[in-house]
Amino acid sequence: MQTVIPLGVKAFSRKIDDTILCGLAMALWLLALAWIRPLSNPDEGRYAVIALDMLRTGNWVTPHLNGLPFFHKPPLYYWLAATGYEVFGVHAWVARLPSMLGAWLASMSLLALARRYASTSTTVTTVIIFLTMPFTFLAAQYANMDMLLAGCMCACATCAFIATIELQFGKSWHSWIMAAGVFAGLGFLAKGLTGLVLPGLVWCMWIVWERRWNQLVLPLYPPAWLAILAIAGPWVWFAQKQHPQFFHYFFVTQHFQRYTETGFNNPQSWWFYLAVITLACLPWTLTGIYMLFRRWRTLQEFMPKSDSHPAQMSLDRYMVVWLLAVMAFFSIPSSKIVGYVLPALPPLAYLIARMWQTAFAGGELHLPQLTSKLAINMGVSAALCAALAIGFGIKGVPQKARWDRLAALPVQPDDRIMMLGQLYYGVRFYMHTDQVAWIVDDWQAAQASKSDNWRKELLDAADFSPNSASHLLLGKQDANHALCTTKHRVWVVGEPETANQMTPSLSSSKPMLELGSRAVWLWTPDKAKC
Known part of the structure; x- marks a missing residue:
């Protein structure tokens, strides 16, 4: 007797297969050219050798810089890189695997979020834009904590939004808020309190904008906090046990003083990150600015409501808040490092994709025109990513100085x-x-x-x-x-x-x-x- 598979099961299976294929394609793209250049000093060399020492000494609690305890950053990057060395050997591209993993996690989070509440075209366009931004591509192949934090924050913010919307529609939300807690804990282990504070700031500002007062209690769900403590707590406890001065140095000196004082490195003006994103995400930022000026009168309504998911407007607002909150948060301190603003790239990619969708929905461009222009932008962006990676790898570091x-x-x-x-x-x-x-x-x-x-x-x-x-x-x-x-x-x-x-x-x-x-x-x- 032939077994009849329900249509719903077939659709779900097909969706899983598509997700796996998308995930593999993303991973291959992010891995491309990661091997082409040696480690850069200071960041890549510093973090790569700390992870190597962690593997060699077997001390997975205390990172060491040249044999001395180094608590500037939490250990998630070191754990991942050290594990990579053990599996694949000691190579520069292995030291960059945690950053690639962060970019991949951000991409998969965008895929899950947009697929759930936006159209298929918006979903695909969002992910491609994010992955072909030169800023994303190069940061994914740079060994430090910034892209890893961006990936954890993106996953946390995604799960928090889904939990809120599912609660609104009376659906199951508990696992999503638990997942948000898991990624918040990982975000803490990636870069410290920023991994907790930033997703929470984005979510709270969006809740206030939409006046969802009855959902303000959502982050107080005890299992979510238990997940955060279970993931982040043991390392803090063991580090403090090994080094009594750890707590003050890590939280007071490396968090609050670095954020509020002006004596740390690379002081820049308030507009620094506006310039960084505009230049490092070309040509997509130029495209977004152009579409913004073309459609500025209809920005309140990205698509006709008959074609939108009920949560589409909420998602649009969430992404706007996400982008602005990250930019503002990192623009306040005088010390500004280029990679800090990476968590702003996922919402930027989504908003640019929605601009393209608006142009089609508003009748400004016919579908063949839209597809053609989008394909040209994607091709130019992908070529620029490859050219920059090869250029930095071959010409950026002279052979005699490698x-x-x-x-x-x-x-x-x-x-x-x-x-x-x-x-x-x-x-x-x-x-x-x-x-x-x-x-x-x-x-x-x-x-x-x-x-x-x-x-x-x-x-x-x-x-x-x-x-x-x-x-x-x-x-x-x-x-x-x-x-x-x-x-x-x-x-x-x-x-x-x-x-x-x-x-x-x-x-x-x-x-x-x-x-x-x-x-x-x-x-x-x-x-x-x-």
Whole structure:
């Protein structure tokens, strides 16, 4: 007897198959060209080697920067990258997997959200626009926490919106608000309190706009908070147990002081992120601005209501609030880093897609014209993404200055490393050594400076482990003594001029490798001239 499969089951199965295919296509696109360039300093080298040290030491609670506790950021990136090293090996593209995962999570969240409350054309266009924004593509192939945070925030904001709408229509909402709690907890582990505060801010502002006063209690659902505590709580508890000063440093110094004070790096004007998004998301931002001016009188009604989902208007408003809230939140502090504003890209992609839909619904363009113009924009954007990735990979880093050339050096397990006047983050990653480095600098002058740089990172880390720091952070007068008393070979990395000042015994030695303005010497104890 032939089994009859209900139409609803067939449709659901087809939907699952389509989702899997879309997910695979997104992953392949994000992985493309991720291998083409070496790690960039400082961010990529810093985070990649911290994750590598976490794998090598087996300490999954305390991240270490050159052997010293480093609590600037939570550990989710390090956990994911370290796991990637274990599975795929130690490669630059593996260090970028957490960022690719963040972009993929944001894409899948957009797919789930738009598919549920918008048309198929809007859904497909939204996801393609997001993935072909050069800002998205390049950030997904950059090893730091920003895209990972954007992915967790997008998933959290998506689940919170769905839970609210499902509650409005009397449908099951409990699992969605629980999922929002899960992604909020992961957002905390990705970048700290921002992963909790930002999605909550977006949701609250939207609730106020739509006057959904009876749904304000939704975030108080206890299982959602239990999910947050179950995911984020254990790491905080163990970190505080290992380091009693962790709580104050992580929450007060790295969150509130960084947000409110002006002494941290890269101060910029309030309009900085407007310029960043406009330029880094071309040509889509130009397209959006053009469509906005063409349709400004009908923005209150993106599509005829007869063709819209009942929640379409609410979703449109939610995306507007999401975009503006993220822009405003990160524009308030004087310190502004380009990647901070990445959580604004998913709603921007959706709103641009809705602009295209408005043009068709309003009769300004016929369907063939709309499809043709959309395809041209997609092709140009995808080509621009690839060109930028290849350009940065081949031309952005001169061949003679690429840190991956260090992999060819005959490094032995017991060899030490000394860095002169600079923390070269990627050196230990490419030299494949477990040995932490001596960092030689004027540390007394560095303590008097308030600049937010590599010196401050190491000095902050030294407060957690003063004994280790005393052996690793050497003054200028100690460099030559360390070389002359060690029983191991030492790879010395620095600029020739700095090397002559700090290590006179190297003045007659020829570098083993030159990397642009930097050089690498091999110090052998049996040939030492002290």
